[in-house]
Each structure stands twice: as structure tokens, then as C-alpha cells.
Amino acid sequence: MAKKAAYSAMLTALAMIFGYVEVLIPFSFGIPGIKLGLANLVIVLALYMLPASQALLIQVARIVLISFLFGNMSMMLYSLAGGLLSFCVMSLLRRIQGFSVIGVSIAGGVSHNIGQLIVAMLVVKNLKLTYYLPALLIAGLVTGALIGLLTQKIKPVLEKSY
Amino acid sequence: MLQRKDRILIIIIVIIAALSAALTALTRNSAGELLRITIDGELYGEYRLSESRTITIHQELGQNEIVIENNTAYMKEADCPDRYCMDYQPISRGNETIICLPHKLVAEVIGASDGQQPDVIVQ
Numbered sequence: 096m097a098k099k100a101a102y103s104a105m106l107t108a109l110a111m112i113f114g115y116v117e118v119l120i121p122f123s124f125g126i127p128g129i130k131l132g133l134a135n136l137v138i139v140l141a142l143y144m145l146p147a148s149q150a151l152l153i154q155v156a157r158i159v160l161i162s163f164l165f166g167n168m169s170m171m172l173y174s175l176a177g178g179l180l181s182f183c184v185m186s187l188l189r190r191i192q193g194f195s196v197i198g199v200s201i202a203g204g205v206s207h208n209i210g211q212l213i214v215a216m217l218v219v220k221n222l223k224l225t226y227y228l229p230a231l232l233i234a235g236l237v238t239g240a241l242i243g244l245l246t247q248k249i250k251p252v253l254e255k256s257y
Numbered sequence: 258m259l260q261r262k263d264r265i266l267i268i269i270i271v272i273i274a275a276l277s278a279a280l281t282a283l284t285r286n287s288a289g290e291l292l293r294i295t296i297d298g299e300l301y302g303e304y305r306l307s308e309s310r311t312i313t314i315h316q317e318l319g320q321n322e323i324v325i326e327n328n329t330a331y332m333k334e335a336d337c338p339d340r341y342c343m344d345y346q347p348i349s350r351g352n353e354t355i356i357c358l359p360h361k362l363v364a365e366v367i368g369a370s371d372g373q374q375p376d377v378i379v380q
Binding site: 127128166167169170173191193194195197198201202205215218219220223224225226228229232233235236247 | 258271275277278341345356358361
């Protein structure tokens with residue numbers, strides 16, 4: 096129990112640092128606002144190493160904390176929409192046989208962007224935002240694949256020390 | 258590394274992206290003539306791209322300054338928290354948009370026939 100709590104706290108802190116790094120150095124992908132989503136690396140790791148409820152707690156905690164520290168309320172709304180949708184999709188795919196970390200992470204990246212697009216369409220009340228769908232799908236695919244690759248490399252090392 | 262279901266997932270995403278991109282390209286009319294600005298889904302104004310001007314928008318959520326010149330439009334100033342709207346490339350073709358999410362503002366290029374009042378540019 097204590098070990099699990101310590102581990103969750105450490106991963107939340109790590110996600111916050113990643114979030115801060117991306118505020119300092121935005122990895123731009125051509126579309127304003129698109130990010131690599133380094134903090135998502137922590138969530139994918141947590142999904143594989145901790146119970147789903149624990150991973151969800153880390154996801155919500157890091158979004159709320161990063162938004163309060165480095166962002167604003169509207170940022171929290173978008174992050175929560177993307178973050179919760181991608182969490183649901185990833186924890187579902189993780190249970191299905193035949194997907195690797197990379198596949199799970201790609202699904203997470205894509206669904207994260209779709210969640211944010213839906214909230215954006217509701218906020219500005221303009222359906223024409225669907226024009227961003229192709230770019231957001233590909234961006235989610237690329238960032239998800241990168242995060243998945245990183246997770247695949249880091250996971251065995253972390254598991255050894257866990 | 259990649260498993261079979263991963264590959265299927267990637268292929269499905271690429272196909273959906275390609276289809277939606279094709280759909281977008283088909284409906285994108287090349288000749289844009291008007292810039293339509295909406296705030297919170299409400300029409301704010303429509304402006305000819307052929308007439309250079311600076312549009313300063315004051316509203317409760319904040320301020321934006323959109324510049325029209327050389328048949329293109331871009332966001333010059335904004336006091337929103339993220340400033341992503343100022344990163345957009347200038348827009349000039351039909352259905353291209355600049356979005357300022359915190360201010361619920363959308364600036365989109367439309368054809369002359371799509372305008373609400375083709376002869377009168379409202380302000």
C-alpha cells in the first residue's frame with residue numbers, strides 16, 4: 096500500500112514536470128496548440144504498472160495541478176476532455192489481447208485529440224472545426240506512436256526497480 | 258514490436274484521416290472572398306478580403322485584432338491566455354479558419370455567395 100502510494104505520487108510529480116517542460120519548450124506540429132503530450136508517457140506507464148483506478152487518479156491529479164500551476168480554467172476543460180476520453184480508450188484497449196503499448200498509446204493520442212476537438216466545437220459553436228480532423232488524427236497517431244515507443248523502452252527498466 | 262492489431266489500428270486511422278481530408282478538399286472552394294467572424298456562434302461581421310483593414314474586436318472575454326491585407330487575413334494581436342490564434346498562418350482560401358478558443362472566436366474565409374448579406378458588409 097505504502098509502496099503504491101509512493102509510486103503514484105512519484106508518477107504524478109513526473110507528469111507535472113513533463114507538463115512544465117512542454118510549457119517551456121513547445122514541440123510544435125504545424126497546427127497551433129498541438130503538443131507531443133510528454134505527460135501522457137507517465138499515464139501509459141501507470142496503466143501498465145498500477146491498477147486502473149490508481150492510473151486514473153494520477154491522470155486527473157496531473158491535469159488539475161498542471162492547469163492550476165501553468166495554465167488556466169479553459170485549459171483544464173480541454174485537458175480533462177481529452178485526458179479522460181483517452182484514458183477510457185487506453186484502459187479498454189489494454190485489456191484486449193493483441194495490442195502492444197504502441198497501439199494503446201496511439202489510440203490514446205488520437206482519442207485525446209478527438210475529445211479536445213469535440214469540446215472546441217461546443218465552445219465556439221462551429222461545426223466547421225471538423226476541417227481539423229485529418230490533421231488531428233495524424234498528429235495523434237504520430238505523437239501516440241512516439242510516446243508508445245518511449246514507454247516500451249522505459250517500462251522494463253522501471254519494472255526491474257519496482 | 259508492433260503487433261497485428263496495432264497495424265490494423267494504424268491503417269484504420271490513416272484511412273479515416275485520408276477520407277476526411279479528401280472530403281475537406283472537395284468542399285473547399287478555392288476562391289474565398291469574405292472573412293466571416295463569429296463569436297460564441299453569433300455572427301460578428303463579414304468583411305471583404307480585397308479591402309485592407311484592421312478589425313479590432315472588444316468583447317467581454319477579451320480583445321482580438323485581425324488584419325486584412327493582400328487578400329489574406331491574420332490575427333495580429335490577442336490578449337487570450339494561450340495566444341495560439343496568433344500562430345496561425347494567414348488565411349485566404351475558402352473554409353480556412355483562425356480560431357481563438359479562449360475568446361470563442363472563429364474567423365473563416367467564405368465565398369461571396371455564402372455571405373449572409375452579400376451586398377452589405379456588416380460591422
